[in-house]
Amino acid sequence: MGLTITEKILSKHAGREVKAGELCIVSVDGCMATDTTAPLAIKSFKEMGGVSLHDKNKFHLIIDHAAPAPNERIANLHQLMREFADEQGANLFDIGSGICHQVMVDNRKVKPGDVFIGADSHTPTCGALNAFACGVGSTDLAAIMLTGKIWLKVPHTIKVKLNGTLPMNISGKDLALFVCKHLTISGATYQAVEYDGSAVQQLNLSQRMALCNMSAELGAKTGLVNPIGLKLPYSFSPVFADEKATYSKIIDLNVGNLKPQLAIPDSPDDVHEVMQFNGTKITYAFLGSCTNGRLDDLKTAAKILKGKHIAKGVRLVIAPASRQVLMDALADGTIQTLIAAGGTIINSGCGPCVGTHEGVPGDGEVVISSANRNFKGRMGNPNAKIYLGSPETVAMSALYGCITAP
Protein backbone atom coordinates (compact mmCIF):
# COMPACT_ATOMS: atom_id res chain seq x y z
CA MET A 1 0.00 0.00 0.00
CA GLY A 2 1.35 3.41 -0.91
CA LEU A 3 0.30 7.02 -0.57
CA THR A 4 -0.92 9.62 -3.05
CA ILE A 5 0.76 13.04 -3.19
CA THR A 6 -2.14 14.45 -1.15
CA GLU A 7 -1.87 11.73 1.51
CA LYS A 8 1.88 12.32 1.80
CA ILE A 9 1.61 16.09 2.19
CA LEU A 10 -1.31 15.89 4.64
CA SER A 11 0.41 13.14 6.68
CA LYS A 12 3.46 15.33 7.12
CA HIS A 13 1.31 18.23 8.29
CA ALA A 14 -0.90 16.09 10.53
CA GLY A 15 2.10 14.60 12.31
CA ARG A 16 0.92 11.05 11.58
CA GLU A 17 0.18 8.93 8.56
CA VAL A 18 -3.30 9.67 7.27
CA LYS A 19 -5.17 8.03 4.42
CA ALA A 20 -8.17 8.92 2.27
CA GLY A 21 -11.38 9.16 4.27
CA GLU A 22 -9.73 10.03 7.60
CA LEU A 23 -10.36 13.29 9.42
CA CYS A 24 -7.25 15.19 10.43
CA ILE A 25 -6.09 18.53 11.72
CA VAL A 26 -3.17 19.88 9.73
CA SER A 27 -0.81 22.79 10.19
CA VAL A 28 -1.04 25.38 7.41
CA ASP A 29 2.11 26.78 5.75
CA GLY A 30 0.37 29.71 4.15
CA CYS A 31 -3.09 31.19 3.72
CA MET A 32 -4.66 34.11 1.92
CA ALA A 33 -7.87 36.06 1.49
CA THR A 34 -9.01 38.56 -1.13
CA ASP A 35 -11.26 41.60 -1.14
CA THR A 36 -14.23 39.27 -1.70
CA THR A 37 -13.46 37.05 1.26
CA ALA A 38 -11.11 38.95 3.60
CA PRO A 39 -13.60 41.45 5.09
CA LEU A 40 -15.82 38.59 6.31
CA ALA A 41 -12.77 36.60 7.44
CA ILE A 42 -11.51 39.56 9.48
CA LYS A 43 -14.98 40.00 10.98
CA SER A 44 -15.18 36.30 11.92
CA PHE A 45 -11.61 36.35 13.29
CA LYS A 46 -12.55 39.19 15.65
CA GLU A 47 -15.82 37.50 16.63
CA MET A 48 -13.84 34.35 17.48
CA GLY A 49 -11.95 36.45 19.98
CA GLY A 50 -8.91 36.83 17.74
CA VAL A 51 -6.53 39.57 18.82
CA SER A 52 -3.36 38.78 16.90
CA LEU A 53 -2.72 36.45 13.99
CA HIS A 54 -1.34 33.00 14.80
CA ASP A 55 1.53 33.74 12.38
CA LYS A 56 1.53 37.03 10.52
CA ASN A 57 4.17 35.77 8.08
CA LYS A 58 1.88 33.02 6.85
CA PHE A 59 -1.13 35.24 6.18
CA HIS A 60 -1.55 37.26 3.01
CA LEU A 61 -4.18 39.78 2.00
CA ILE A 62 -4.64 40.49 -1.69
CA ILE A 63 -6.81 43.23 -3.18
CA ASP A 64 -7.58 41.77 -6.61
CA HIS A 65 -11.28 41.14 -7.20
CA ALA A 66 -12.41 44.75 -7.51
CA ALA A 67 -9.24 46.78 -7.68
CA PRO A 68 -9.00 49.76 -7.77
CA ALA A 69 -12.30 50.16 -5.95
CA PRO A 70 -15.20 50.92 -8.32
CA ASN A 71 -17.39 52.47 -5.60
CA GLU A 72 -17.37 53.75 -2.03
CA ARG A 73 -18.74 50.51 -0.56
CA ILE A 74 -15.82 48.47 -1.90
CA ALA A 75 -13.36 51.28 -1.17
CA ASN A 76 -14.31 51.01 2.49
CA LEU A 77 -13.76 47.23 2.46
CA HIS A 78 -10.30 47.82 0.98
CA GLN A 79 -9.62 50.31 3.77
CA LEU A 80 -10.65 47.71 6.32
CA MET A 81 -8.13 45.27 4.82
CA ARG A 82 -5.34 47.85 4.81
CA GLU A 83 -6.03 48.81 8.42
CA PHE A 84 -6.06 45.18 9.52
CA ALA A 85 -2.77 44.49 7.71
CA ASP A 86 -1.21 47.56 9.37
CA GLU A 87 -2.47 46.64 12.81
CA GLN A 88 -1.27 43.02 12.50
CA GLY A 89 1.94 43.65 10.53
CA ALA A 90 0.60 41.22 7.92
CA ASN A 91 1.45 41.07 4.21
CA LEU A 92 -0.84 43.16 2.06
CA PHE A 93 -0.70 43.03 -1.72
CA ASP A 94 -2.58 46.14 -2.71
CA ILE A 95 -4.24 47.06 -6.02
CA GLY A 96 -2.17 46.30 -9.08
CA SER A 97 -0.23 43.49 -7.40
CA GLY A 98 -2.26 40.98 -9.33
CA ILE A 99 -4.49 37.94 -8.87
CA CYS A 100 -3.93 36.24 -5.52
CA HIS A 101 -2.79 32.87 -6.94
CA GLN A 102 -0.28 34.48 -9.28
CA VAL A 103 0.93 36.85 -6.57
CA MET A 104 1.59 33.91 -4.24
CA VAL A 105 3.65 32.13 -6.91
CA ASP A 106 5.54 35.27 -8.03
CA ASN A 107 6.45 36.06 -4.42
CA ARG A 108 7.29 32.48 -3.45
CA LYS A 109 4.64 32.33 -0.75
CA VAL A 110 3.72 28.77 -1.71
CA LYS A 111 6.23 26.00 -2.30
CA PRO A 112 6.33 22.29 -3.12
CA GLY A 113 5.11 20.11 -0.25
CA ASP A 114 3.17 22.95 1.43
CA VAL A 115 -0.35 22.93 2.74
CA PHE A 116 -1.69 26.20 1.33
CA ILE A 117 -5.25 27.36 1.99
CA GLY A 118 -6.93 30.24 0.21
CA ALA A 119 -10.29 31.88 0.66
CA ASP A 120 -10.79 31.63 -3.09
CA SER A 121 -12.14 28.65 -4.96
CA HIS A 122 -9.32 28.67 -7.52
CA THR A 123 -6.66 28.05 -4.88
CA PRO A 124 -5.92 24.61 -6.48
CA THR A 125 -4.02 26.68 -9.09
CA CYS A 126 -1.01 26.45 -6.76
CA GLY A 127 -1.23 22.65 -6.87
CA ALA A 128 0.90 23.06 -9.99
CA LEU A 129 3.78 23.71 -7.62
CA ASN A 130 3.36 20.26 -6.05
CA ALA A 131 1.59 21.75 -3.00
CA PHE A 132 -1.72 20.75 -1.42
CA ALA A 133 -3.63 23.92 -2.25
CA CYS A 134 -7.28 24.09 -1.30
CA GLY A 135 -10.02 26.71 -1.33
CA VAL A 136 -12.26 27.53 1.63
CA GLY A 137 -14.69 30.24 2.70
CA SER A 138 -14.11 33.22 4.97
CA THR A 139 -14.87 31.64 8.35
CA ASP A 140 -12.65 28.59 7.73
CA LEU A 141 -9.93 31.07 6.79
CA ALA A 142 -10.53 33.06 9.97
CA ALA A 143 -10.00 29.87 11.95
CA ILE A 144 -6.58 29.42 10.32
CA MET A 145 -5.72 33.04 11.11
CA LEU A 146 -6.52 32.23 14.74
CA THR A 147 -5.12 28.69 15.13
CA GLY A 148 -2.69 28.12 12.24
CA LYS A 149 -4.59 24.93 11.52
CA ILE A 150 -7.48 23.52 9.55
CA TRP A 151 -9.51 20.33 9.83
CA LEU A 152 -9.80 18.30 6.66
CA LYS A 153 -11.13 15.00 5.51
CA VAL A 154 -8.27 13.44 3.56
CA PRO A 155 -9.68 13.23 0.03
CA HIS A 156 -9.63 10.24 -2.22
CA THR A 157 -7.66 10.93 -5.38
CA ILE A 158 -8.63 10.60 -9.03
CA LYS A 159 -5.63 10.15 -11.29
CA VAL A 160 -6.06 11.79 -14.68
CA LYS A 161 -3.46 10.59 -17.16
CA LEU A 162 -3.09 12.74 -20.25
CA ASN A 163 -0.98 10.90 -22.77
CA GLY A 164 0.56 11.80 -26.09
CA THR A 165 2.60 14.58 -27.67
CA LEU A 166 0.69 17.84 -27.46
CA PRO A 167 -0.19 19.39 -30.83
CA MET A 168 1.29 22.89 -31.36
CA ASN A 169 -2.02 24.75 -31.00
CA ILE A 170 -3.04 22.98 -27.77
CA SER A 171 -2.39 24.55 -24.37
CA GLY A 172 -2.97 23.67 -20.72
CA LYS A 173 -6.35 25.39 -21.01
CA ASP A 174 -7.51 23.01 -23.74
CA LEU A 175 -6.47 20.10 -21.52
CA ALA A 176 -8.35 21.60 -18.57
CA LEU A 177 -11.53 22.02 -20.65
CA PHE A 178 -11.15 18.49 -22.04
CA VAL A 179 -10.89 17.10 -18.50
CA CYS A 180 -13.99 19.14 -17.48
CA LYS A 181 -15.89 17.54 -20.34
CA HIS A 182 -14.90 14.05 -19.16
CA LEU A 183 -15.28 14.47 -15.42
CA THR A 184 -18.12 17.06 -15.44
CA ILE A 185 -18.69 19.90 -13.02
CA SER A 186 -19.29 17.56 -10.09
CA GLY A 187 -17.03 14.70 -11.16
CA ALA A 188 -14.31 15.25 -8.57
CA THR A 189 -16.43 16.61 -5.70
CA TYR A 190 -14.66 16.10 -2.32
CA GLN A 191 -11.71 14.48 -4.14
CA ALA A 192 -8.20 15.44 -5.18
CA VAL A 193 -7.12 15.21 -8.80
CA GLU A 194 -3.58 14.13 -9.66
CA TYR A 195 -2.62 14.97 -13.24
CA ASP A 196 -0.05 12.70 -14.82
CA GLY A 197 0.99 11.33 -18.18
CA SER A 198 3.42 12.21 -20.95
CA ALA A 199 1.44 15.27 -22.14
CA VAL A 200 1.46 16.78 -18.65
CA GLN A 201 5.20 16.30 -18.29
CA GLN A 202 5.68 18.57 -21.31
CA LEU A 203 3.85 21.46 -19.63
CA ASN A 204 5.69 24.42 -18.12
CA LEU A 205 4.63 25.90 -14.78
CA SER A 206 2.18 28.36 -16.35
CA GLN A 207 0.38 25.63 -18.31
CA ARG A 208 0.33 23.39 -15.23
CA MET A 209 -1.28 26.24 -13.31
CA ALA A 210 -4.01 26.55 -15.96
CA LEU A 211 -4.69 22.83 -15.67
CA CYS A 212 -4.79 22.79 -11.86
CA ASN A 213 -6.82 26.02 -11.77
CA MET A 214 -9.85 24.42 -13.37
CA SER A 215 -9.83 21.53 -10.89
CA ALA A 216 -12.21 23.91 -9.10
CA GLU A 217 -14.62 23.42 -12.01
CA LEU A 218 -14.59 19.67 -11.29
CA GLY A 219 -15.60 20.28 -7.68
CA ALA A 220 -12.19 19.04 -6.53
CA LYS A 221 -10.65 19.81 -3.16
CA THR A 222 -7.31 20.22 -4.87
CA GLY A 223 -5.52 19.50 -8.13
CA LEU A 224 -1.86 18.48 -8.26
CA VAL A 225 0.58 17.55 -10.97
CA ASN A 226 3.14 14.79 -10.90
CA PRO A 227 6.27 16.92 -10.35
CA ILE A 228 8.29 15.18 -13.07
CA GLY A 229 9.38 17.93 -15.41
CA LEU A 230 8.48 20.74 -12.99
CA LYS A 231 10.98 23.56 -13.19
CA LEU A 232 11.09 26.26 -10.53
CA PRO A 233 13.58 29.11 -10.08
CA TYR A 234 14.81 27.53 -6.82
CA SER A 235 15.75 24.07 -5.62
CA PHE A 236 13.07 21.94 -4.03
CA SER A 237 12.31 18.39 -2.92
CA PRO A 238 9.44 17.07 -5.03
CA VAL A 239 6.69 14.96 -3.47
CA PHE A 240 5.86 11.97 -5.65
CA ALA A 241 2.97 9.56 -5.31
CA ASP A 242 4.01 6.04 -4.36
CA GLU A 243 3.82 3.51 -7.14
CA LYS A 244 1.28 1.52 -5.17
CA ALA A 245 -0.85 4.49 -4.13
CA THR A 246 -4.59 3.85 -4.10
CA TYR A 247 -6.77 5.90 -6.45
CA SER A 248 -10.56 6.08 -6.49
CA LYS A 249 -10.41 6.22 -10.26
CA ILE A 250 -7.75 6.31 -12.98
CA ILE A 251 -8.73 8.03 -16.20
CA ASP A 252 -6.56 7.60 -19.31
CA LEU A 253 -7.05 10.17 -22.04
CA ASN A 254 -5.08 10.39 -25.24
CA VAL A 255 -4.54 14.03 -26.16
CA GLY A 256 -2.08 13.51 -29.03
CA ASN A 257 -4.76 14.47 -31.55
CA LEU A 258 -6.73 16.88 -29.38
CA LYS A 259 -8.39 19.79 -31.15
CA PRO A 260 -8.83 23.21 -29.46
CA GLN A 261 -11.59 23.06 -26.85
CA LEU A 262 -14.44 25.46 -26.07
CA ALA A 263 -16.92 25.59 -23.17
CA ILE A 264 -20.24 26.96 -24.35
CA PRO A 265 -22.80 28.90 -22.25
CA ASP A 266 -23.61 28.43 -19.36
CA SER A 267 -21.36 25.75 -17.88
CA PRO A 268 -17.60 25.08 -17.96
CA ASP A 269 -18.21 21.37 -18.53
CA ASP A 270 -20.32 21.87 -21.67
CA VAL A 271 -17.21 21.45 -23.79
CA HIS A 272 -16.93 20.97 -27.57
CA GLU A 273 -14.30 21.44 -30.24
CA VAL A 274 -13.86 25.12 -31.12
CA MET A 275 -14.29 24.37 -34.84
CA GLN A 276 -17.90 23.28 -34.25
CA PHE A 277 -18.64 26.88 -33.29
CA ASN A 278 -16.42 28.58 -35.89
CA GLY A 279 -18.18 31.68 -37.21
CA THR A 280 -20.23 32.46 -34.06
CA LYS A 281 -20.14 36.26 -33.93
CA ILE A 282 -18.51 37.85 -30.86
CA THR A 283 -18.20 41.47 -29.79
CA TYR A 284 -16.07 41.07 -26.68
CA ALA A 285 -12.88 39.08 -26.05
CA PHE A 286 -11.29 38.80 -22.61
CA LEU A 287 -7.71 37.66 -22.11
CA GLY A 288 -6.72 37.27 -18.49
CA SER A 289 -7.77 35.64 -15.19
CA CYS A 290 -6.06 33.19 -12.86
CA THR A 291 -6.42 30.56 -15.58
CA ASN A 292 -4.79 32.41 -18.46
CA GLY A 293 -3.32 35.82 -17.66
CA ARG A 294 0.35 34.84 -17.51
CA LEU A 295 3.25 35.96 -19.69
CA ASP A 296 3.13 32.99 -22.06
CA ASP A 297 -0.64 33.48 -22.50
CA LEU A 298 -0.10 37.12 -23.43
CA LYS A 299 2.81 36.22 -25.72
CA THR A 300 0.71 33.59 -27.47
CA ALA A 301 -1.97 36.20 -28.18
CA ALA A 302 0.64 38.76 -29.27
CA LYS A 303 2.13 36.27 -31.73
CA ILE A 304 -1.27 35.86 -33.39
CA LEU A 305 -2.05 39.60 -33.38
CA LYS A 306 1.37 41.00 -34.29
CA GLY A 307 1.10 43.52 -37.10
CA LYS A 308 -2.65 42.99 -37.36
CA HIS A 309 -5.73 44.60 -35.85
CA ILE A 310 -8.71 43.05 -34.07
CA ALA A 311 -11.97 42.99 -36.02
CA LYS A 312 -14.17 46.08 -36.23
CA GLY A 313 -16.84 46.02 -33.53
CA VAL A 314 -14.78 43.81 -31.18
CA ARG A 315 -13.32 44.89 -27.84
CA LEU A 316 -10.28 42.98 -26.58
CA VAL A 317 -9.77 43.48 -22.84
CA ILE A 318 -6.49 42.20 -21.40
CA ALA A 319 -5.69 41.84 -17.70
CA PRO A 320 -2.15 40.66 -16.96
CA ALA A 321 -2.30 38.25 -14.00
CA SER A 322 0.19 40.21 -11.90
CA ARG A 323 2.44 43.25 -11.80
CA GLN A 324 5.36 40.93 -12.52
CA VAL A 325 3.59 39.58 -15.61
CA LEU A 326 2.80 43.14 -16.74
CA MET A 327 6.41 44.28 -16.30
CA ASP A 328 7.77 41.21 -18.12
CA ALA A 329 5.26 41.71 -20.93
CA LEU A 330 6.27 45.37 -21.21
CA ALA A 331 9.96 44.51 -21.22
CA ASP A 332 9.68 42.11 -24.16
CA GLY A 333 7.25 44.20 -26.21
CA THR A 334 4.24 41.91 -25.77
CA ILE A 335 2.07 44.65 -24.31
CA GLN A 336 3.00 47.09 -27.09
CA THR A 337 2.01 44.50 -29.71
CA LEU A 338 -1.33 43.85 -28.03
CA ILE A 339 -2.10 47.56 -27.73
CA ALA A 340 -1.13 48.21 -31.34
CA ALA A 341 -3.52 45.42 -32.37
CA GLY A 342 -6.37 47.25 -30.64
CA GLY A 343 -6.26 45.58 -27.22
CA THR A 344 -7.14 47.47 -24.03
CA ILE A 345 -4.85 46.75 -21.10
CA ILE A 346 -6.51 46.93 -17.69
CA ASN A 347 -5.12 46.69 -14.21
CA SER A 348 -3.50 43.44 -13.03
CA GLY A 349 -6.20 41.58 -11.15
CA CYS A 350 -9.35 39.54 -11.67
CA GLY A 351 -10.78 42.16 -14.01
CA PRO A 352 -14.12 41.42 -15.68
CA CYS A 353 -14.06 37.69 -14.83
CA VAL A 354 -16.03 38.25 -11.61
CA GLY A 355 -18.51 40.72 -13.05
CA THR A 356 -17.82 43.58 -10.69
CA HIS A 357 -16.18 46.15 -12.96
CA GLU A 358 -13.66 46.74 -15.77
CA GLY A 359 -15.78 45.43 -18.61
CA VAL A 360 -19.27 44.15 -17.88
CA PRO A 361 -20.86 42.90 -21.14
CA GLY A 362 -24.11 44.39 -22.45
CA ASP A 363 -27.41 42.61 -23.04
CA GLY A 364 -27.23 40.02 -25.80
CA GLU A 365 -23.46 40.26 -26.16
CA VAL A 366 -21.40 37.18 -26.91
CA VAL A 367 -18.05 36.98 -25.10
CA ILE A 368 -15.05 34.77 -25.75
CA SER A 369 -13.01 34.55 -22.57
CA SER A 370 -9.84 32.85 -21.37
CA ALA A 371 -11.26 32.65 -17.82
CA ASN A 372 -12.65 29.59 -16.06
CA ARG A 373 -16.38 30.15 -15.49
CA ASN A 374 -19.23 30.98 -17.81
CA PHE A 375 -22.17 30.62 -15.45
CA LYS A 376 -25.15 32.83 -16.19
CA GLY A 377 -24.41 36.32 -14.89
CA ARG A 378 -20.77 35.51 -14.17
CA MET A 379 -19.42 38.64 -15.86
CA GLY A 380 -22.09 40.84 -14.31
CA ASN A 381 -24.89 40.53 -16.86
CA PRO A 382 -27.18 37.48 -17.01
CA ASN A 383 -28.20 38.50 -20.53
CA ALA A 384 -24.72 37.97 -21.99
CA LYS A 385 -23.35 34.65 -23.26
CA ILE A 386 -19.84 33.54 -22.32
CA TYR A 387 -17.69 31.05 -24.23
CA LEU A 388 -14.43 29.82 -22.66
CA GLY A 389 -11.33 28.96 -24.63
CA SER A 390 -7.55 29.12 -24.68
CA PRO A 391 -5.60 32.37 -25.19
CA GLU A 392 -5.01 31.21 -28.78
CA THR A 393 -8.75 30.86 -29.36
CA VAL A 394 -9.44 34.24 -27.74
CA ALA A 395 -6.85 36.01 -29.89
CA MET A 396 -8.00 34.34 -33.12
CA SER A 397 -11.64 35.14 -32.33
CA ALA A 398 -10.80 38.79 -31.57
CA LEU A 399 -8.93 39.00 -34.86
CA TYR A 400 -11.80 37.68 -36.98
CA GLY A 401 -14.78 38.93 -34.93
CA CYS A 402 -16.18 35.44 -34.57
CA ILE A 403 -15.23 32.27 -32.77
CA THR A 404 -12.26 30.90 -34.65
CA ALA A 405 -10.22 27.76 -33.98
CA PRO A 406 -6.49 28.43 -33.80
Add this chain to the structure above:
Amino acid sequence: MIYGSTHIYGDNIDTDRIIAGKYTKTLDISSLATHVMEDLDPSFHKKFVKGDIIVAGDNFGCGSSREQAPMALKAVGVSCVISKFFARIFFRNAINIGLPVLEIPGHDIQEGDVLEIYFEQGKVFNKTKSKTYNATQLSGVMMNIVKEGGLVNYLKKYKTYQI
Protein backbone atom coordinates in the same frame (compact mmCIF):
# COMPACT_ATOMS: atom_id res chain seq x y z
CA MET B 1 -37.45 20.99 14.55
CA ILE B 2 -37.51 22.83 11.23
CA TYR B 3 -40.90 22.97 9.51
CA GLY B 4 -41.61 24.44 6.12
CA SER B 5 -42.66 24.23 2.55
CA THR B 6 -40.19 23.47 -0.24
CA HIS B 7 -38.93 25.22 -3.37
CA ILE B 8 -37.24 22.88 -5.83
CA TYR B 9 -34.19 23.74 -7.92
CA GLY B 10 -32.17 21.52 -10.24
CA ASP B 11 -28.62 20.21 -10.43
CA ASN B 12 -25.39 22.23 -10.27
CA ILE B 13 -26.85 25.48 -8.92
CA ASP B 14 -23.71 27.64 -8.81
CA THR B 15 -22.88 30.35 -6.32
CA ASP B 16 -23.00 33.03 -9.03
CA ARG B 17 -26.71 32.31 -9.40
CA ILE B 18 -27.26 32.14 -5.63
CA ILE B 19 -25.67 35.57 -5.21
CA ALA B 20 -23.91 37.33 -8.12
CA GLY B 21 -20.29 38.44 -7.70
CA LYS B 22 -21.27 42.10 -8.07
CA TYR B 23 -23.25 41.94 -4.79
CA THR B 24 -20.76 39.99 -2.66
CA LYS B 25 -18.44 42.78 -1.64
CA THR B 26 -20.27 43.98 1.43
CA LEU B 27 -20.56 43.42 5.15
CA ASP B 28 -24.22 44.45 5.02
CA ILE B 29 -25.71 40.98 5.19
CA SER B 30 -29.30 42.18 4.68
CA SER B 31 -28.36 43.56 1.25
CA LEU B 32 -27.42 40.01 0.23
CA ALA B 33 -30.99 38.89 0.97
CA THR B 34 -32.34 41.43 -1.53
CA HIS B 35 -30.43 39.87 -4.43
CA VAL B 36 -30.40 36.17 -3.47
CA MET B 37 -31.30 33.78 -6.35
CA GLU B 38 -31.82 36.82 -8.63
CA ASP B 39 -30.32 35.35 -11.83
CA LEU B 40 -31.66 31.85 -11.13
CA ASP B 41 -35.29 32.59 -10.37
CA PRO B 42 -36.58 36.15 -10.80
CA SER B 43 -39.84 35.13 -9.06
CA PHE B 44 -38.03 33.87 -5.94
CA HIS B 45 -39.00 36.78 -3.70
CA LYS B 46 -42.67 36.59 -4.75
CA LYS B 47 -43.11 32.98 -3.74
CA PHE B 48 -40.62 32.59 -0.89
CA VAL B 49 -41.92 32.77 2.68
CA LYS B 50 -39.51 33.08 5.59
CA GLY B 51 -38.81 29.61 6.97
CA ASP B 52 -39.25 27.85 3.62
CA ILE B 53 -36.84 25.11 2.59
CA ILE B 54 -34.69 25.00 -0.57
CA VAL B 55 -34.39 21.55 -2.14
CA ALA B 56 -31.97 20.86 -4.98
CA GLY B 57 -30.59 18.01 -7.04
CA ASP B 58 -26.85 17.32 -7.30
CA ASN B 59 -23.97 19.62 -6.42
CA PHE B 60 -25.79 22.64 -4.97
CA GLY B 61 -23.45 25.61 -4.41
CA CYS B 62 -20.74 24.76 -6.91
CA GLY B 63 -18.32 27.44 -8.07
CA SER B 64 -16.99 30.24 -5.94
CA SER B 65 -15.82 30.06 -2.31
CA ARG B 66 -18.02 33.04 -1.42
CA GLU B 67 -19.50 32.53 2.02
CA GLN B 68 -21.96 35.22 0.99
CA ALA B 69 -23.92 32.45 -0.81
CA PRO B 70 -25.07 30.56 2.31
CA MET B 71 -25.23 33.90 4.16
CA ALA B 72 -27.65 35.32 1.58
CA LEU B 73 -29.87 32.24 1.91
CA LYS B 74 -29.78 32.47 5.70
CA ALA B 75 -30.43 36.23 5.59
CA VAL B 76 -33.55 35.86 3.45
CA GLY B 77 -34.87 33.30 5.93
CA VAL B 78 -34.17 29.92 4.32
CA SER B 79 -34.52 27.43 7.18
CA CYS B 80 -32.65 24.54 5.56
CA VAL B 81 -31.12 23.51 2.23
CA ILE B 82 -31.40 19.90 1.09
CA SER B 83 -29.37 18.61 -1.85
CA LYS B 84 -28.54 15.15 -3.16
CA PHE B 85 -24.96 16.24 -2.52
CA PHE B 86 -23.33 19.63 -2.04
CA ALA B 87 -20.29 21.31 -3.54
CA ARG B 88 -17.67 21.04 -0.83
CA ILE B 89 -16.85 24.69 -0.08
CA PHE B 90 -20.53 25.66 0.05
CA PHE B 91 -21.19 22.76 2.43
CA ARG B 92 -18.39 23.78 4.82
CA ASN B 93 -19.40 27.44 4.63
CA ALA B 94 -23.04 26.67 5.43
CA ILE B 95 -22.12 24.58 8.48
CA ASN B 96 -19.62 27.23 9.58
CA ILE B 97 -22.19 30.04 9.54
CA GLY B 98 -25.02 27.95 11.03
CA LEU B 99 -27.22 27.41 7.97
CA PRO B 100 -28.70 23.91 8.25
CA VAL B 101 -27.80 21.79 5.21
CA LEU B 102 -28.58 18.13 4.66
CA GLU B 103 -27.49 15.70 1.99
CA ILE B 104 -30.19 13.20 1.00
CA PRO B 105 -28.99 11.15 -1.98
CA GLY B 106 -31.82 10.07 -4.24
CA HIS B 107 -34.58 12.08 -2.52
CA ASP B 108 -37.92 12.51 -4.34
CA ILE B 109 -39.05 15.73 -2.68
CA GLN B 110 -41.27 17.87 -4.93
CA GLU B 111 -42.24 21.54 -5.12
CA GLY B 112 -44.51 22.51 -2.24
CA ASP B 113 -43.98 19.35 -0.17
CA VAL B 114 -44.13 20.15 3.52
CA LEU B 115 -41.18 18.85 5.54
CA GLU B 116 -40.42 18.31 9.21
CA ILE B 117 -36.67 18.32 9.67
CA TYR B 118 -34.84 16.99 12.71
CA PHE B 119 -31.47 18.43 11.74
CA GLU B 120 -29.15 17.06 14.40
CA GLN B 121 -30.67 13.60 14.01
CA GLY B 122 -30.43 13.82 10.21
CA LYS B 123 -34.08 12.82 9.80
CA VAL B 124 -36.54 14.42 7.41
CA PHE B 125 -40.25 13.62 7.41
CA ASN B 126 -42.13 14.53 4.23
CA LYS B 127 -45.64 15.27 5.51
CA THR B 128 -47.08 15.56 2.01
CA LYS B 129 -45.81 12.14 0.98
CA SER B 130 -45.85 10.53 4.48
CA LYS B 131 -42.30 9.42 3.97
CA THR B 132 -39.08 9.61 6.00
CA TYR B 133 -35.59 10.23 4.61
CA ASN B 134 -32.24 9.71 6.33
CA ALA B 135 -29.62 12.33 5.58
CA THR B 136 -25.92 11.52 5.22
CA GLN B 137 -24.31 11.60 8.67
CA LEU B 138 -22.18 14.69 9.36
CA SER B 139 -18.59 14.06 10.46
CA GLY B 140 -17.93 14.43 14.19
CA VAL B 141 -16.19 17.77 13.92
CA MET B 142 -18.97 19.18 11.74
CA MET B 143 -21.62 17.99 14.17
CA ASN B 144 -19.81 19.75 17.00
CA ILE B 145 -19.66 22.95 14.94
CA VAL B 146 -23.41 22.60 14.30
CA LYS B 147 -24.08 22.08 18.01
CA GLU B 148 -22.29 25.33 18.84
CA GLY B 149 -24.25 27.19 16.13
CA GLY B 150 -21.27 27.71 13.84
CA LEU B 151 -17.49 27.87 13.70
CA VAL B 152 -17.19 31.27 15.42
CA ASN B 153 -18.91 29.98 18.55
CA TYR B 154 -17.07 26.65 18.33
CA LEU B 155 -13.67 28.35 18.38
CA LYS B 156 -14.75 30.82 21.04
CA LYS B 157 -15.46 27.81 23.22
CA TYR B 158 -12.73 25.31 22.27
CA LYS B 159 -9.98 27.76 21.07
CA THR B 160 -8.72 25.13 18.62
CA TYR B 161 -10.03 22.17 16.64
CA GLN B 162 -10.75 18.88 18.33
CA ILE B 163 -11.34 15.63 16.49
